[in-house]
Amino acid sequence: MTRLIYKDRPVELSPGETVLEALERAGVDAPSSCRAGNCQTCLHRAIEGAPPPESQSGLTAAQKALGFFLPCVCRPTEPLTIVPPDDAGARLEATVRAIEPLSHDVVRLRIETTPFPYRPGQFIELIADEDLRRHYSLASHPEEDPFLEMHIRLHPNGRMSRRLMVDMKPGHRLHVAGPRGTCFYEGVDPEQPLALIGAGTGLAPLYGVLRDALRQGHRGEIRLYHGARDSKGLYLTEELQTLAQTRDNVRYIAAALDPNAPFGGDIAALALAEEKPRLTQTAYFLCGGENLVRRLKRDLFMAGASMKAIRSDVFSPA
Structure with a gap:
């Protein structure tokens, strides 16, 4: 038996x-x-x-x-x-190791916890209190980083934002649960082109997927698109530009909303125009707000991309 x-x-x-x-x-x-x-x-x-x-x-x-x-x-x-499919796993105690600004309204939170398996690009539940918990995507890599890294947008009236800005310091204790999500590199053909498209802190899981693809020896071209409302919202820019300069198969395309820029700086329209010549060959990773991800899914599919080739991580407001 x-x-x-x-x-x-x-x-x-x-x-x-x-x-x-x-x-x-x-x-x-x-x-x-x-x-x-x-x-x-x-x-x-x-x-x-x-x-x-x-x-x-x-x-x-x-x-x-x-x-x-x-x-x-x-x-x-x-x-x-x-x-069950939505089981988040056991809660684990975690310790804040660093909270650092990435832009005027985004911080990088690094926490340390008991090692648990996850794939770059998945998300976890961050539990500050029993009545204060949020889901955040992981930008870290389990084989390269001794911590879990999240990129968190600070909202003026957000409860978790206030906790991060006022109460949390290195050494602060909290809990995590997870991981969840299927927006990760595994299962992609290493020769296949990749298009990673996101806006705001949607960069976090894409950064994790990019690192994982390179670590696993991905040979196809990797195009990373990152959009923001204005230039202040673009972050990790120098690091990603340097990466694109040192890796022959990596391109980094950043855009901020600007009526004088191509497509008005609309990252979805820019990405679609760039991707049209190779829609049927590419694997897509879409991360960010619901409106952006839904629009990209629809437009890519209508232009010829296969839904099976599209993975996504939708950010929903608390």
Whole structure:
């Protein structure tokens, strides 16, 4: 009998039985619909063990890399420990190591915690208090950095912003949970062109993806587009310009809103114009506000890009 663990609870799995059938028999509230592996309503994630390939049919490369599978068609051949798809993982204590300005309204927060696996470009939940928690994308790399790095926009009336500006200092204790998200490099063809497009602090996950792609030896051209409302909102500019000068396959395109600039400095319009000659070959990573990401997805798809080639991280206001 194959061993199945749901969260920290053993679940009996009879020979030939699907994971969904075992969960239902054990009284677990496991949503489902088609029960044929098509609708993905029953999606779960394996955190230990490998789901059989047929239970991951139709999922993206990023979902497969994270262990997502379809319980309704999963008949495991080895022990599995599984969790619901939105399970953020255990809370971990963390310590603030640095808070540094990146621009007039963006700070870089670096925190140290017990090592846990994540992929550059994913996001975590930052927990300052029980009633003050926010999601932030990771710009750090687990194999290069001893800390977790986030780029956080400071809002004049934001509760987390006030906490960062007033209360948090190096040594301050808080908690994190996660990681989540599928906006990361894994599963990309190393010869494929990459277009990383974002605005504001959408640069954070793109910076993580860029670093990961280079570390893994990506050989295709990488084009990083970063937009802002004005030139003060562009940050890491010198570092990214230097990187583009020293790497033959990296281009850095920055734009701030300006009626005298090409396309008025609209990063979405600029990126679309630049990408049109190679839409069908490129893998896209889109990060930033909901309006920007939704617009880019629509325009890239209508121009000929495949939705399967588009990964995104949408920033929603608290």
